[in-house]
Each structure stands twice: as C-alpha cells, then as structure tokens.
Amino acid sequence: MPGSAESTGEYRGKLHPSVARVREAVRTALADLPRDTTVLVACSGGADSLALAAAAAFEAPKLGLSAGAVIVDHGLQADSEDIAATAAEQCKALGLDPVHVRxxxxxxxxxxxxxxxxxxxxxxxxxxxxxxADVVLLAHTRNDQAETVLLGLARGSGARSLAGMAPVAGILRRPFLELSRSTTAAACVASGLRPWHDPHNDDPKYKRVRVRHEVLPVLEEALGPGVTEALARTAGLLRADADALDVLAAELAETAVRRTDGEVRCDVGLLEGEPAALRTRALRQAALEAGCRANDLTAGHVAAVDALVTDWRGQRWIDLPQGIRAVRRAGFIVLAPGVTP
Structure with a gap:
C-alpha cells in the first residue's frame, strides 16, 4: 500500500537501487524548473510509466513542484476504459494531483x-x-530508444530520425532514456506497484514489437551483449550532430528561402554551392512551410526536390504530399499547391 516501506521502495531500511535510479533520473530532469511549476506524468499503468509516476510523486514536492498525471485511453481494447481508470487510481494513490483521463x-x-x-x-x-502544466514527463527507456534507431535504419532515414527521441522536446521530457526497461520493472516490484501489461506489446503485427522480440535478440546473440546500449549511445551522438546541422541549415534558409503569398521560393543560386547536408535540410523546411506534413515527407521526396537544384535537366515538377508541387522556375524552386513551370 502507498506509504508502506514496500511502496516507498525501501527494503530492510535501505532504498532499493532501482528505485534510487529512477528517482535520481526524475530529479535531474526536473532540477531546472522554477518552484510552483506544474508537471504532468503521462501514465498508461505499464511498468515504465508507473515507475515514473511514483518517482515524480516523490521528487516533485521536494523541488517545490506540483505533479499530476494524465492517462490517455486510446479505446483500442474492449476494457480500455477500466484499464485507464485503474491507472488513474494508482496515480491518485501515489499522491499525484490533478489526475485526468483523456x-x-x-x-x-x-x-x-x-x-x-x-x-x-x-x-x-x-x-x-x-x-x-509546463512539462509532460514521458517514460521512454533506453530500450525504446534502441528500437527507435533500428526502425529509423529500416526506413533509410537520415541523422535526425536516427537520433531517436530527445530528452527534452518542447514541453515533453524523457527522464528514463538512460535507464533500461528492467530497471523500471524492478522499481515497480521494489515499490509494491502492480503494473498493467499491454497485450499490444506482444502483438507481432506491430513493427516495434517485432524489433523488440525478434530483431534485437538476434543482434544480441550474433554481436554480443550491449547492442541496446550501443544503439542508444549512437542516437545521442547523432542528435548532437543533427542539432548542429539544423542550426546551420536554418541560417541558410533565412537567406535562400523566401515566403510569399501562397508560395515558398528557394533561390537555386544560393543553394547549389552548399553542402548537401545543409541544402536538403533547407529544402525540407521549405516543403514543410509550403504545407507538407512531416510524417508524410520522405527522404525520397526531398532528394527529388534537391535534384531540381543540382541535377536540372528540364524536369517538369515534383509531386509532394498534401498536394504540394515543387517546380524550377527562373532560378527558383517554387513550392505551392498545383504550381506549374
């Protein structure tokens, strides 16, 4: 029960190492926030998010913060409403307030x-x-990060996708990216918490599940232990590189990309001499500003637009998501719905 030695993660007067690690991770993630900040924990009732909820409930008040929770009911299972209600009750029992189900x-x-x-x-x-709330905490672990990198590799994605999930992205924070899934599970056991196991996490129709249960074990067997840690470490290194390139690309876009009524125009003369890593980033940003959605805009789309800059052979136009077209006209790449040469 909450408040007992078991529920606080203590055993024979000592804090269990797994509980100490999750609390330290949360404390570090929240340390820069001003007092009286409201923090929400995204909690599904699974082991990762329940460990996060317990750690936030313990650490936030010590930092002068208010901590609540939000449970998202996706409605994908017959008993999803009951599962969400149980998770909400667990969060309330931990002392989180407010607790909302969405x-x-x-x-x-x-x-x-x-x-x-x-x-x-x-x-x-x-x-x-x-x-x-100024911050929402997510319970993604090092294992989730490794899976994300492998999924990005399978798509043939660039450095930004392979950089995985960022520890901080706007209001979202991920304290557990340096922790393993086994650590959060152990913290739940040590704290007397009873997590829910989502059957979707074992359903092989989902790509992430196949990566988790089929691909990563094969890699560990073939290459030896430590693959998950290495993939997560690679994500961190690539994120630093991608952040630096994004800054430089944004500076290029400031001069080479012009926004006019209904059109985005990219100056070929200013783009063609730039490194591909910067040029393609600027073109991708131009396509997004023209109306393409990030999830639909692929590396292939961007490469085709880039060919209008570097390999111009009189191509007519490039069709992009959301009905956007890219054409080369009078020294510019013009992006707009239905635009013609």
Missing part, C-alpha cells in the same frame, strides 16, 4: 502505431494546456 479516437493515418502516437501526443498537449 479518451481519444485513433484514426488510420500513418498506420496503427503512428495514428495512436499522434492521438496520444495531441491529448497530452491538450491536457497540459488545460491544467497549466
């Missing part, structure tokens, strides 16, 4: 995983705005 409708755009993710993040941001 029911969402999951569409089909971007596949089942992508659609659920979009609905979830929208709900988290809405909940944060409603209660005036």
């Amino acid at each position: 029911a969402v409708e999951v569409g089909d755009e971007g596949g089942p995983e992508g659609a659920a993710r979009t609905a979830r993040y929208d709900a988290l941001r809405d909940a944060a705005e409603e209660v005036g």
Whole structure:
C-alpha cells in the first residue's frame, strides 16, 4: 500500500537501487524548473510509466513542484476504459494531483502505431494546456530508444530520425532514456506497484514489437551483449550532430528561402554551392512551410526536390504530399499547391 516501506521502495531500511535510479533520473530532469511549476506524468499503468509516476510523486514536492498525471485511453481494447481508470487510481494513490483521463479516437493515418502516437501526443498537449502544466514527463527507456534507431535504419532515414527521441522536446521530457526497461520493472516490484501489461506489446503485427522480440535478440546473440546500449549511445551522438546541422541549415534558409503569398521560393543560386547536408535540410523546411506534413515527407521526396537544384535537366515538377508541387522556375524552386513551370 502507498506509504508502506514496500511502496516507498525501501527494503530492510535501505532504498532499493532501482528505485534510487529512477528517482535520481526524475530529479535531474526536473532540477531546472522554477518552484510552483506544474508537471504532468503521462501514465498508461505499464511498468515504465508507473515507475515514473511514483518517482515524480516523490521528487516533485521536494523541488517545490506540483505533479499530476494524465492517462490517455486510446479505446483500442474492449476494457480500455477500466484499464485507464485503474491507472488513474494508482496515480491518485501515489499522491499525484490533478489526475485526468483523456479518451481519444485513433484514426488510420500513418498506420496503427503512428495514428495512436499522434492521438496520444495531441491529448497530452491538450491536457497540459488545460491544467497549466509546463512539462509532460514521458517514460521512454533506453530500450525504446534502441528500437527507435533500428526502425529509423529500416526506413533509410537520415541523422535526425536516427537520433531517436530527445530528452527534452518542447514541453515533453524523457527522464528514463538512460535507464533500461528492467530497471523500471524492478522499481515497480521494489515499490509494491502492480503494473498493467499491454497485450499490444506482444502483438507481432506491430513493427516495434517485432524489433523488440525478434530483431534485437538476434543482434544480441550474433554481436554480443550491449547492442541496446550501443544503439542508444549512437542516437545521442547523432542528435548532437543533427542539432548542429539544423542550426546551420536554418541560417541558410533565412537567406535562400523566401515566403510569399501562397508560395515558398528557394533561390537555386544560393543553394547549389552548399553542402548537401545543409541544402536538403533547407529544402525540407521549405516543403514543410509550403504545407507538407512531416510524417508524410520522405527522404525520397526531398532528394527529388534537391535534384531540381543540382541535377536540372528540364524536369517538369515534383509531386509532394498534401498536394504540394515543387517546380524550377527562373532560378527558383517554387513550392505551392498545383504550381506549374
């Protein structure tokens, strides 16, 4: 029960190492926030998020912060409402307040995983705005990071995708990216918490599940232990590189990309002499500003637009997502809906 030695992670007067690690991770993630900041924990009731909820409930008051929780009910299982209610009760028992349950409708755009993710993040941001929270904590672990890198490799993605999930992204913070899934599970056991196991986490129709249960074990067997840690470390290194390149690309876009009524125009003369890593980033940003959605805009799309700059042979136009076209006209790449040469 909450408040007992077991529920606080103590055993024979000593704090269990796993509980100490999750608390330290949360304390570090929250240390820069001013007092009276409101923090929300995204909690599904699973082991990772339940360990996060318990750690936040313990650490936030010590830092002068208010900590609540938000539970997103995706409605993808017959008993999802009961599962969400149980998670909410667990969060309340830990002392989190306020605790909100958000029911969402999951569409089909971007596949089942992508659609659920979009609905979830929208709900988290809405909940944060409603209660005036400045931070939402997510329970992604080092294992999740490694899986994200492998999924990015399979898509043939660039450095930004392979950089995985950022520890801080706007109001979102991920304290557990340096911790293993086994650590959060052990913290739940040590604290007497009873996490829910999502059956979707074992369903091989999801790519992430296949990576988790089939791909990573094969890599560990073939290459030896430490693959998960190495992939997560690679993500961190690539993120630093991608951040630096993004800054330089933004500076290039300031001069080479012009925004006019209904069109985005990219100056070929200013782009063609730049390194591909900067040029393609600037072109991708131009496509997004023209109306393409990030999830739909692929590296292949950007490469085709880049060919209008570096390999111009009179191509007619490039069709991009959301009905955007890219054409070369009078020394500019023009991006707009239905634009013609």
